[in-house]
Amino acid sequence: MATWIVFRREVGQYFASPFAYLITAAVLVLTGVLFNSDLQGSMTVKPAEPALVPLVMSFTMIFFAPLLTMRLFAEERREGTLELLMTAPVTEGSIVFGKFLGAWFYYTLLMVITFIYQFILLSITQPDVGHAISAYIGIWLYGGATLAVGMLFSAMTENQIVAAFLSMVVLFLMWMGDQAGQIVANIDVARVVRALSLQGHFSTSFASGLIRAEDIVYFAGIITVVLYVTIRVVESNRVR
Amino acid sequence: MQRQPLIIRRGHVATLASYIGVAALIAAIIGLIWQGGVTPYIGAAFGLGLLGIILWAVMTPTEFRAFITGRGVRFSTVTVFSTLILIGIVALTFLLFQRNALTLDLTQAQRFTLSSETEGILQRLYRPIRITGFYTSDYLPTREVDDQFFRLYETESEGLITRLYIDPDEQPALASRYGVTEDGQVFISYLNEDGSVDFNTLARVPRASNQERDITQAILRLLISGSIRVYFETGNGERDPLDSTQEGVSGINAGMQESGLVTLPLDLGEIAAANGDIPRDAGAVLFVRPLTDLTDPEISVIDRYLARGGALFIMTDVLYNENPFLKQAGRFNNYLWTFYGIRALDAAVVESPDTSGETPLDIIAAYVYTATSLAERLDPSENPLLFSVARALQVNLETAPADMANGQITLSSEVSYGETDLRTLGDTNTYTYDASVDLPPQLTTVVWAWDQTTGAKILMVGDSNFVSNGSVLAASGNGVLFTDGIAWLTGMDEQIRFGVQGYNAGVPLIFIDTGTLDLISFITLIMLPGIVLVAGLAIGARRMRR
Amino acid sequence: MIEAKGLTKRYGDRIAVDGISFSAKQGEIVGLLGPNGAGKTTAMRMLTGFMPPTEGSAKIAGHDIIEDSLEARRNVGYLPERVPLYPDMTVRGYVTFWAKLRGVKNSKTAVDAVLARFHLQDRQNQLVRHLSKGLKQRLGLAQALVHNPPVIILDEPTIGIDPQQVIEVRDAVRALGQNHTVLFSTHILSEAEQVCDRVLIINKGKVIAQGKPADLRRQLQPGSTLFVVLHGADKKKARELLAAVPGVTHVEAQGDGWQVKANADVRGELSASIGAAGLTLLEMRPITTSLEDVFLELVKEV
Structure with missing residues (x-):
């Protein structure tokens, strides 16, 4: 219940923030440019790439997830509302969950807007719909994980810019893990690093049309662990 | 002496249990990261860890709750421990699911699902098979993609197929033993009883666009290896399968062995003399240009062999001796014409200088009937066939015996003719067209016949030079005709053939006009972001307004 | 309504609040008085459930702030020193959010009532960021009251607003005292004297004196x-x-x-002896000690 109220406020907050619209527009321009160039490039040559937009988003989320989440706790802290939230009869869990779900919901809407590309494809050709669905399920979970990480850093600092910067760095590293093999000589270490990376659970499975239970566990696990740590970080305000 | 009563309090046990539990869990997580997989020790450590924690929780519930809710204990320590435990649980679940390979293939072409043909083949496995992949860390993403396929095989074969990855940089000796030449090569082999790789059965899996086909075919080759035997007739002056000179045919012999076939020699004369039979396990008998014609007893040996579904691969040449093999009026030629509707003619094919190779006697097959499975890869533009001094063959297309399917595969061009004056040709190597005796175009050079009742198959080629070591590589069609011929004769092709899952099967290309393209650009680049921006600006304006 | 027993908060070696005990009945306005850094805010934060005490315990409306934290928090309205606001929400949205979060059943009525009480109805659709400082303070009070809690804790509610608004806020707090228990912190003595039924004087984390403002004065300055x-x-x-x-x-x-x-009262003796000495008494008036003096006195002693 409290989660729902916090969630409602966060969603409202996104819609009341010009910055969030700016981010959405930026994502749409980016995906749009790549969609059009792919369309032009593949005309009469190859079928349209069904996972194109999710693949583009998988990279852009490294930058946009921190921008979408940097506000969540940093602002509450700056405005002092965090103290009030924590004296309200709600648990930290509900606060963290509500905020996370709010961010995820906004992200989901953004994702749903990009369905328009799929409808365009559907109207001009017969794309591999199953493949696209798989890629979208993947990018949805992927987005959730990046948002959770962004929120964690927001909870750790009062400064939004610092929060955004730190989470970008961490997300970039988690993204780069896919290329661990290029850097790490030992293949087993590289494998572990890749197993921890975001791309390692998206680019070769979801984005290729294959849903693997382990990848779902990975993203759900990242979200669970990061949210848990976030709850503890928020709680630490009490004993500070 | 005062006796100290030994009092064990619940609290003490619980505290001890909690310490042991946490320590075991941490050890398990470290081990997990180190090993990259669940070994029995790590599993045991996890078990011990969970047991310790549960014991602690059961014995002192209040303390445990206080711990979980984070009161009274040092906050950061608790956070670190509990987070580690959580990570451990997630990692364990992850590995569990990874092991079980639960997947859902949503692609239209079912690219990540094994076809029913492959599943059928995997049902037939009886001996452990090892897929060995050599990848350096540079090739890690490729390895992960490949692994998705390999583990499908592992799961589907119920563990009979296992995977092993080796980094060639770390174990160069092993890599060279496998014959690794580049990164990302995959090998397949049977395993010995003791679990070691059976190097006799080792074969490299080609890396083409369709991984399932490549892997399944490699498995099939393993499966049928040793079960198909091919006999070379050697008693009549044929080209020698062990002769590695230009004239010999050791190349095709080795090629068949590499494909898992067993090749053996056979002396038809001896068998006929002993009134015996061609061995029952013969998948095919090869006649690589015998010199003299077959005797009646030999023909009856062959007749008995064909009657039980045998297969013959006859390569005959233009010969200039007294009793040449398969002479037009000979008994064996007559037998083939009567029962199978095919025969050889005593004529050499002469091509027009325009269409031929170096001399008019080098015959490049001008027409190929690619409609049969036997010849479907023989498109002249891709896989040209090259014969030298080819013999003309003939098929009785009008009055073929009942239940007999037969046909031509290659024809010479419209400007060729069949030189019947073989003596002059043989003595002086000259030829002239004589309309009264020479054969008109077009001339058949490869024919086949298939008795649908007995299953007997015959493939006859009017040349033997095309498989000699000297010229088997001269034209790509030569090797294809031979291998596909063997595959057809032995039935190997039917075993290997299965539904090919094309990469983009069924997904059509895009055809739209530029007007539509412009409209799409407008919608996606101007309209969509525009609407969002305008909405954002409206919100911003409201914020500014008092 | 509020019962604190030995509330203590330690930050490592430093003691911010050192064993504060007091109780407040329903309808009582209790002032926490002390210089900056005396531990008023920390004490209040413990009572609101924001931070757990290192030692000691407290009950809000009968609910322990540790064992029954959520229930205790439900019974508190809290206005921190710096008014916590969401600048991008409307006034109404802001109050409604807190009402719902604190489990108010009929939030619309409650929000209407509290907006009316603090004269914010005509601004209910404005964004919070556009409010003046005084209005923000009123909004902060509205937020603390919207769920009609038995206990209200206000941390220096009159700081940083203009004198007219200070008076408004003080009147509002006084009015609250009729139905709620109010814990009110300030470092301005006259304010505590005006507003509070009872004053706790805190210095360096300890309660050094408590009682009614008048009693305190008398008790510490018995003469004239x-x-x-x-x-x-x-x-x-x-x-x-x-x-x-x-x-x-x-x-x-x-x-x-x-x-x-x-x-003692020596006015008679004084005028008599002045007259007897042949001098003229031009003026004689009593000087009332304010809490300020009491406070300075006490703080000096410690």
Whole structure:
């Protein structure tokens, strides 16, 4: 219940923030440019790439997830509302969950807007719909994980810019893990690093049309662990 | 002496249990990261860890709750421990699911699902098979993609197929033993009883666009290896399968062995003399240009062999001796014409200088009937066939015996003719067209016949030079005709053939006009972001307004 | 309504709040008085459930702040020192959010009532960021009251607003005292004197005095202080004369007159002896000690 109220406020907050619209527009321009160039490039040559937009988003989320989440706790802290939230009869869990779900919901809407590309494809050709669905399920979970990480850093600092910067760095590293093999000589270490990376659970499975239970566990696990740590970080305000 | 009563309090046990539990869990997580997989020790450590924690929780519930809710204990320590435990649980679940390979293939072409043909083949496995992949860390993403396929095989074969990855940089000796030449090569082999790789059965899996086909075919080759035997007739002056000179045919012999076939020699004369039979396990008998014609007893040996579904691969040449093999009026030629509707003619094919190779006697097959499975890869533009001094063959297309399917595969061009004056040709190597005796175009050079009742198959080629070591590589069609011929004769092709899952099967290309393209650009680049921006600006304006 | 027993908060070696015990009944306005850094805010934060005490316990409306934290928090309305606001919400949205979060059943009615009470109805659709400082303070109070809690905790609610608004806020707090238990912190004594039924004086984490403002004054300054202006005597003589009056303990020059401290009412004796000495009494008036003096006195002692 409290989660729902916090969630409602966060969603409202996104819609009341010009910055969030700016981010959405930026994502749409980016995906749009790549969609059009792919369309032009593949005309009469190859079928349209069904996972194109999710693949583009998988990279852009490294930058946009921190921008979408940097506000969540940093602002509450700056405005002092965090103290009030924590004296309200709600648990930290509900606060963290509500905020996370709010961010995820906004992200989901953004994702749903990009369905328009799929409808365009559907109207001009017969794309591999199953493949696209798989890629979208993947990018949805992927987005959730990046948002959770962004929120964690927001909870750790009062400064939004610092929060955004730190989470970008961490997300970039988690993204780069896919290329661990290029850097790490030992293949087993590289494998572990890749197993921890975001791309390692998206680019070769979801984005290729294959849903693997382990990848779902990975993203759900990242979200669970990061949210848990976030709850503890928020709680630490009490004993500070 | 005062006796100290030994009092064990619940609290003490619980505290001890909690310490042991946490320590075991941490050890398990470290081990997990180190090993990259669940070994029995790590599993045991996890078990011990969970047991310790549960014991602690059961014995002192209040303390445990206080711990979980984070009161009274040092906050950061608790956070670190509990987070580690959580990570451990997630990692364990992850590995569990990874092991079980639960997947859902949503692609239209079912690219990540094994076809029913492959599943059928995997049902037939009886001996452990090892897929060995050599990848350096540079090739890690490729390895992960490949692994998705390999583990499908592992799961589907119920563990009979296992995977092993080796980094060639770390174990160069092993890599060279496998014959690794580049990164990302995959090998397949049977395993010995003791679990070691059976190097006799080792074969490299080609890396083409369709991984399932490549892997399944490699498995099939393993499966049928040793079960198909091919006999070379050697008693009549044929080209020698062990002769590695230009004239010999050791190349095709080795090629068949590499494909898992067993090749053996056979002396038809001896068998006929002993009134015996061609061995029952013969998948095919090869006649690589015998010199003299077959005797009646030999023909009856062959007749008995064909009657039980045998297969013959006859390569005959233009010969200039007294009793040449398969002479037009000979008994064996007559037998083939009567029962199978095919025969050889005593004529050499002469091509027009325009269409031929170096001399008019080098015959490049001008027409190929690619409609049969036997010849479907023989498109002249891709896989040209090259014969030298080819013999003309003939098929009785009008009055073929009942239940007999037969046909031509290659024809010479419209400007060729069949030189019947073989003596002059043989003595002086000259030829002239004589309309009264020479054969008109077009001339058949490869024919086949298939008795649908007995299953007997015959493939006859009017040349033997095309498989000699000297010229088997001269034209790509030569090797294809031979291998596909063997595959057809032995039935190997039917075993290997299965539904090919094309990469983009069924997904059509895009055809739209530029007007539509412009409209799409407008919608996606101007309209969509525009609407969002305008909405954002409206919100911003409201914020500014008092 | 509030019962605190030995509330203590330690940050490592430093003790912010050192064993505070007090209780407040329903309808009582209790002032927490102390200089900056005395531990008022920390004490309040423990009572609101924001941070757990290191030692000791407290009950809000009968609910323990540790064992039954959520229930205790449900019964508190809290306004921190810096009014916590969401700048991008509307006034109404902001109050509604807190009402719902604190489990108000009929939030619309409750929000209407509290907006009316603080005269915010005509601004209910404005964004919070556009409100003036005083309005923000009122909004902060509205937020603390929207769920009609039995206990209201206000941390320096009059800081940083203009004098007119200070009076508004004080009146509002006074009015709250009729139905709610109010815990109110300030470092301005006159404010505590005006508003509170009872005052706790805190310094360095400890309660050093508590009681009704008037009692506190009497208790700490049992005698009286008079301001006397004489005519017709030099300074030395006047001082001797005044000091000789029975009951006078201390005489000190102040401006053109004298500040006379005594342990009893000595006005009669003073005027009599002045008259007897042939001097003229130009002025005599009592000086009332304010809490300020009491406070300074106490703080000095510790």
